[in-house]
Amino acid sequence: MQQTLEKIRTDALSAIDSADSTAKLEEIRNEYLSRKSELTNIKKNLKDLSNEEKRIIGPLANKISSDIETKLNEKHNILYKKELNEKLEKDRVDVTLPGSFVPYGKVHPLTRTIDEIVEIFQGMGFSLVHNENSPEVETEYFNFDMLNTPKDHPARDMQDTFYTKVAPNVVLRSQTSGAQIHQMLTSKPPIRVISPGRVYRKESVSARKNNLFHQIEGLIVDKDTTFADLKGVMNEFLRLYFGASRPTRFRSSFFPFTEPSAEVDVQCIMCEGKGCRTCSGTGWLEILGCGMVDPNVLRNVGVDPEIYSGFAFGMGVERLSMLKWGIDDIRLFFNNDIRFLKQF
Numbered sequence: 100m101q102q103t104l105e106k107i108r109t110d111a112l113s114a115i116d117s118a119d120s121t122a123k124l125e126e127i128r129n130e131y132l133s134r135k136s137e138l139t140n141i142k143k144n145l146k147d148l149s150n151e152e153k154r155i156i157g158p159l160a161n162k163i164s165s166d167i168e169t170k171l172n173e174k175h176n177i178l179y180k181k182e183l184n185e186k187l188e189k190d191r192v193d194v195t196l197p198g199s200f201v202p203y204g205k206v207h208p209l210t211r212t213i214d215e216i217v218e219i220f221q222g223m224g225f226s227l228v229h230n231e232n233s234p235e236v237e238t239e240y241f242n243f244d245m246l247n248t249p250k251d252h253p254a255r256d257m258q259d260t261f262y263t264k265v266a267p268n269v270v271l272r273s274q275t276s277g278a279q280i281h282q283m284l285t286s287k288p289p290i291r292v293i294s295p296g297r298v299y300r301k302e303s304v305s306a307r308k309n310n311l312f313h314q315i316e317g318l319i320v321d322k323d324t325t326f327a328d329l330k331g332v333m334n335e336f337l338r339l340y341f342g343a344s345r346p347t348r349f350r351s352s353f354f355p356f357t358e359p360s361a362e363v364d365v366q367c368i369m370c371e372g373k374g375c376r377t378c379s380g381t382g383w384l385e386i387l388g389c390g391m392v393d394p395n396v397l398r399n400v401g402v403d404p405e406i407y408s409g410f411a412f413g414m415g416v417e418r419l420s421m422l423k424w425g426i427d428d429i430r431l432f433f434n435n436d437i438r439f440l441k442q443f
């Protein structure tokens with residue numbers, strides 16, 4: 100019996116020594132100390148032994164139980180610490196990692212250009228008027244008639260303007276100039292407004308032309324407004340938008356609704372004036388049209404041209420954006436390619 104007990108001790112202590120996990124220790128505890136274990140069984144049956152045997156076996160069995168228990172606890176402490184360290188190492192949070200990136204939207208380059216131009220003119224005392232004053236679906240009356248555009252003017256051609264099937268004479272506006280008429284019919288001089296918006300032309304789409312594009316219309320009507328004022332305002336805008344060093348020039352032109360009329364060119368940004376494909380070899384790019392409001396237009400809206408005069412201008416937002424950022428294809432603005440849009 101003593102030998103059996105000594106063997107249990109030896110086996111148990113050796114098993115504990117070679118255990119490599121707390122789970123394994125629990126198995127050993129179960130095997131040697133549970134109620135069904137051999138050691139417990141021996142203690143249970145002490146009553147069947149002689150008194151002399153009881154005196155020796157009883158204390159020995161208890162001592163072996165306690166030795167195994169002690170050894171189990173010691174080893175458990177060691178293994179528990181080891182396992183905890185391993186787990187902490189594995190689950191370690193690297194606080195130097197960057198946080199998760201939440202992408203945020205950007206303002207479309209055309210919107211940026213419009214905002215920038217509007218801000219420049221607001222700085223010169225212009226008020227911003229919005230689309231509701233001048234709808235994109237417009238009548239020929241506002242798009243052409245009131246702007247002194249003759250019935251046989253080529254701009255009215257079906258080749259150039261989108262006519263709708265809604266009603267005869269209803270078009271998608273081909274210019275923001277109709278905003279001038281709406282403004283003068285709804286407010287009295289002095290007028291000093293700017294009005295950005297979409298316009299539509301029947302064009303074959305190419306790197307330079309799109310069916311849909313944006314214009315910004317400006318209008319001043321007041322007493323004693325002269326062509327010198329027009330030139331001053333345009334030059335100030337060009338200086339603020341392109342910088343003082345970019346050469347510009349006024350060139351006489353013709354529009355039905357202004358007299359006299361001019362176009363403004365800016366030195367080609369692609370070739371610095373040497374002449375290239377973008378500027379068709381001229382070294383200049385046209386960026387806006389302007390002129391003194393034709394007295395007929397003033398009469399059309401009930402403003403007396405003997406008392407008042409004014410000037411108007413219109414510029415293409417896409418063209419101005421392309422020149423500023425060196426973009427060579429207008430279609431990029433409308434393709435919504437995220438690689439393009441991310442650059443602004």
Ligand SMILES: [Zn+2]
Pocket residue numbers: 367368369370371372373374375376377378379380382383
């Ligand atoms: Zn050029």
